[in-house]
Amino acid sequence: MDKSQGQILLRENDKIINEFKKLTSVEYLQKYGILLALFLMCAILSIISPHFLKIGNIINILLQSSINAILAFGLTFVIITSGIDLSVGSILALGGVTMGIVLQNLSNVFFAILLGLLVSSLCGLTNGLLITRLDLPPFIVTLGMMSIARGFALIITKGYPISGLPPMVRFLGAGKILGIPVPVIIGGGIYIITHIILSQTKLGRYAYAIGGNEEATKLSGVDVNKYKIIIYTISGIFAGISGIVLAVFCKRKFPIFAKIFPQAPVGNFYVNLIAS
Amino acid sequence: MDYILEMRNISKDFPGIRALNRVNLYIKPGEVHVLVGENGAGKSTLMKILTGVYSKDEGEIIFKGEKIDIKNPKEAQNIGISIIYQELNLVPQLSIAENIFLGREPLNGNGLIDWKNMYKNTEELLKRLNLNLDPRVKVKNLGIAQQQMIEIAKALSFKSELIIMDEPTSALAEKEIEQLFKVINQLKNSGVSIIYISHRLEEIKKIGDRLTVLRDGTYIGTYEVNSLNLDKIIQLMVGRKIEEKFPKEIATISEKVLEVKNINRGGILKNISFCLRKGEVLGLFGLMGAGRTELARAIFGADPIDSGEIYINGVKVNINSPLEAIKHGIGLLPEDRKMQGLIQIMSITSNITLPSLNNFIKRFFINKKLEKCTTAEYIKKLNIKTPSPLREVRYLSGGNQQKVVLAKWLCANVQVLIFDEPTRGIDVGAKVEIYKLINQLVREGKAVLLISSELPEILGMSDRILVMHEGEITGELLRQDASEEKILAYAMGRLKKVG
Numbered sequence: 001m002d003k004s005q006g007q008i009l010l011r012e013n014d015k016i017i018n019e020f021k022k023l024t025s026v027e028y029l030q031k032y033g034i035l036l037a038l039f040l041m042c043a044i045l046s047i048i049s050p051h052f053l054k055i056g057n058i059i060n061i062l063l064q065s066s067i068n069a070i071l072a073f074g075l076t077f078v079i080i081t082s083g084i085d086l087s088v089g090s091i092l093a094l095g096g097v098t099m100g101i102v103l104q105n106l107s108n109v110f111f112a113i114l115l116g117l118l119v120s121s122l123c124g125l126t127n128g129l130l131i132t133r134l135d136l137p138p139f140i141v142t143l144g145m146m147s148i149a150r151g152f153a154l155i156i157t158k159g160y161p162i163s164g165l166p167p168m169v170r171f172l173g174a175g176k177i178l179g180i181p182v183p184v185i186i187g188g189g190i191y192i193i194t195h196i197i198l199s200q201t202k203l204g205r206y207a208y209a210i211g212g213n214e215e216a217t218k219l220s221g222v223d224v225n226k227y228k229i230i231i232y233t234i235s236g237i238f239a240g241i242s243g244i245v246l247a248v249f250c251k252r253k254f255p256i257f258a259k260i261f262p263q264a265p266v267g268n269f270y271v272n273l274i275a276s
Numbered sequence: 277m278d279y280i281l282e283m284r285n286i287s288k289d290f291p292g293i294r295a296l297n298r299v300n301l302y303i304k305p306g307e308v309h310v311l312v313g314e315n316g317a318g319k320s321t322l323m324k325i326l327t328g329v330y331s332k333d334e335g336e337i338i339f340k341g342e343k344i345d346i347k348n349p350k351e352a353q354n355i356g357i358s359i360i361y362q363e364l365n366l367v368p369q370l371s372i373a374e375n376i377f378l379g380r381e382p383l384n385g386n387g388l389i390d391w392k393n394m395y396k397n398t399e400e401l402l403k404r405l406n407l408n409l410d411p412r413v414k415v416k417n418l419g420i421a422q423q424q425m426i427e428i429a430k431a432l433s434f435k436s437e438l439i440i441m442d443e444p445t446s447a448l449a450e451k452e453i454e455q456l457f458k459v460i461n462q463l464k465n466s467g468v469s470i471i472y473i474s475h476r477l478e479e480i481k482k483i484g485d486r487l488t489v490l491r492d493g494t495y496i497g498t499y500e501v502n503s504l505n506l507d508k509i510i511q512l513m514v515g516r517k518i519e520e521k522f523p524k525e526i527a528t529i530s531e532k533v534l535e536v537k538n539i540n541r542g543g544i545l546k547n548i549s550f551c552l553r554k555g556e557v558l559g560l561f562g563l564m565g566a567g568r569t570e571l572a573r574a575i576f577g578a579d580p581i582d583s584g585e586i587y588i589n590g591v592k593v594n595i596n597s598p599l600e601a602i603k604h605g606i607g608l609l610p611e612d613r614k615m616q617g618l619i620q621i622m623s624i625t626s627n628i629t630l631p632s633l634n635n636f637i638k639r640f641f642i643n644k645k646l647e648k649c650t651t652a653e654y655i656k657k658l659n660i661k662t663p664s665p666l667r668e669v670r671y672l673s674g675g676n677q678q679k680v681v682l683a684k685w686l687c688a689n690v691q692v693l694i695f696d697e698p699t700r701g702i703d704v705g706a707k708v709e710i711y712k713l714i715n716q717l718v719r720e721g722k723a724v725l726l727i728s729s730e731l732p733e734i735l736g737m738s739d740r741i742l743v744m745h746e747g748e749i750t751g752e753l754l755r756q757d758a759s760e761e762k763i764l765a766y767a768m769g770r771l772k773k774v775g
């Protein structure tokens with residue numbers, strides 16, 4: 001390949017790309033509409049209430065949305081492949097509860113978190129395996145997993161709240177670094193990881209390809225099933241992470257989770273934010 | 277009224293590209309008006325402006341003496357203009373009848389869908405096209421040619437005064453084309469005008485009355501078809517003379533690279549055996565339903581086989597998926613680019629590098645610069661008309677999309693290339709480019725299995741020709757022994773090689 005010629009071509013192309021990046025107003029609205037709505041909402045709220053734009057309040061909002069956000073980041077992968085994962089809410093509960101139970105009995109924080117993540121990733125993996133190996137629709141499989149995971153969460157807690165977590169783990173939910181709550185930092189970190197995977201790696205590229213045209217992707221030699229399994233597993237892991245954060249964030253009353261998150265919050269906003 | 281339709285000075289800009297620049301089109305009542313031009317000349321864009329898919333930037337449209345401004349395809353239908361789009365637009369999950377009457381289902385007295393009526397109407401339409409299909413069959417179970425015929429049936433069902441056909445025959449075989457031409461002649465006799473777009477130039481002489489030529493978005497002229505010969509038409513289209521339509525070069529043919537033995541698949545493929553050598557172009561001809569695409573897919577691991585063996589470079593291999601086929605150096609350019617060849621919402625770059633993405637990975641990350649450079653090269657080499665390698669494939673003209681699929685396999689650097697109808701929807705000039713590319717590939721020692729429904733292409737480009745009939749290989753001919761008659765005799769099962 002003649003590199004220098006490629007370079008010249010590219011430079012010419014870049015000029016044109018810049019030109020066609022100028023979107024028409026309609027396209028602009030389609031792409032950034034949701035973000036615009038958010039800003040509009042913020043603007044109105046800050047006029048209505050003088051407390052809205054205070055740093056404390058903003059941090060509070062971020063804190064409260066960080067758990068939803070982590071969940072939605074995992075879901076983003078699934079939705080890009082034009083699948084759906086209804087079970088994230090329940091996996092969240094199971095992940096959190098598993099960690100809590102282990103902590104109560106062993107008080108080894110590291111091991112507890114690991115086990116919580118392991119259980120949630122197993123749920124995701126099972127989703128992926130059923131969807132690909134048995135060729136079942138994601139909607140059905142993850143709907144089933146929603147009940148199963150929630151059921152397990154209730155069984156292992158016997159329906160009682162878990163209490164008495166060591167302070168070390170409470171730091172994860174309630175601690176702050178430089179004034180920023182730890183859950184927000186975890187959420188931010190996961191956002192960055194998600195963004196990098198989706199825009200810079202093979203996995204991300206394949207996810208978009210599968211969502212765009214699964215048949216053509218398969219015929220291009222991509223092991224579609226393998227990547228789908230990975231993606232549902234990621235969704236499970238992310239749900240587990242948010243479960244753990246939520247568990248320590250709430251300090252007690254775990255079984256409620258299964259009721260707080262009965263359905264997957266299909267976080268359209270997050271999806272848009274990452275995909276654009 | 278001299279003209280049923282006048283399109284004057286139509287211009288259209290897309291970001292980075294001027295698709296049409298003051299183009300004229302005048303259509304008389306009851307004529308077949310052929311619209312020709314290279315890939316990306318603006319033919320489809322002009323038609324989409326006429327039917328309200330795109331808005332025009334400049335110019336005026338006069339239909340039946342009245343100035344009109346069509347805002348959407350529905351409006352076009354209402355005033356009597358219907359169109360068969362270049363790319364198929366059927367809903368695979370729905371039946372033939374449901375597709376044809378989508379959005380205007382006949383209702384009975386109770387406001388429910390009148391299925392009986394719908395099926396009856398559909399049956400009549402299908403009969404008119406000489407199609408023996410059940411209106412209840414789901415479209416996804418039909419082959420691409422049959423789907424194309426359904427699109428045609430749908431366009432006929434509107435009873436329009438002007439029917440636009442954007443490359444209706446690119447997926448059809450002789451028999452269906454004949455039937456389509458019969459219908460076109462009937463329509464013409466009943467006063468319907470037809471705008472006909474095709475890259476099969478021999479068709480122009482057969483059914484065209486007048487002809488308009490576009491080149492690079494500009495209007496070249498309108499002519500009586502009888503006043504031009506084929507060479508002249510080509511010259512008007514591409515702006516230069518094309519010396520040779522099939523610039524075949526014979527490469528050195530050496531050892532066997534692919535050999536298949538006794539492949540069987542549920543009555544579709546029967547005991548298929550053949551070999552392909554380095555440096556060879558092996559043509560594979562057959563009529564519709566002969567099983568050529570099925571054979572290609574079986575070798576490529578896209579469909580399972582019941583029995584049979586595949587050898588690569590003399591070693592027996594197991595191919596159960598396209599991934600394994602590609603690992604063994606086999607690439608397949610599928611017959612249906614929209615459904616199987618491309619990911620419409622991804623960029624040209626991402627499409628081209630999809631099968632070979634591993635070559636662009638550096639420590640987990642995609643090397644986007646290398647990716648862009650490489651694709652820029654292919655864009656130049658294949659003359660793909662686009663303002664940028666990052667443009668989404670769906671914005672390209674049909675022929676340019678096909679070139680992207682080709683580039684994908686060139687970039688994957690495989691040793692055996694199976695081309696299933698590689699020049700479908702590609703203009704004369706670009707066809708020659710693709711033939712030259714095939715020459716270059718075999719010169720580099722690669723092997724090409726060329727599946728085509730166009731006899732001249734098979735005859736012009738193959739070193740050896742296989743002919744299939746109802747799932748069997750009925751004939752094998754060397755380049756120098758082949759003729760249209762012989763190939764057709766094998767293809768129709770009238771002749772069968774012994775042994």
Ligand SMILES: Nc1ncnc2c1ncn2[C@@H]1O[C@H](COP(=O)(O)OP(=O)(O)OP(=O)(O)O)[C@@H](O)[C@H]1O
Pocket residue numbers: 290291293294295313314315316317318319320321322362661662671672673674675676701703
């Ligand atoms: N929606 C769109 N957005 C941007 N560019 C477009 C769009 N549609 C078409 N184009 C560009 O306009 C030009 C004309 O395209 P058009 O589809 O009309 O070509 P065509 O003559 O039908 O070619 P073909 O024979 O390959 O079908 C091409 O360069 C194409 O890339």
Ligand SMILES: [Mg+2]
Pocket residue numbers: 319320321362442673674675
């Ligand atoms: Mg076109």
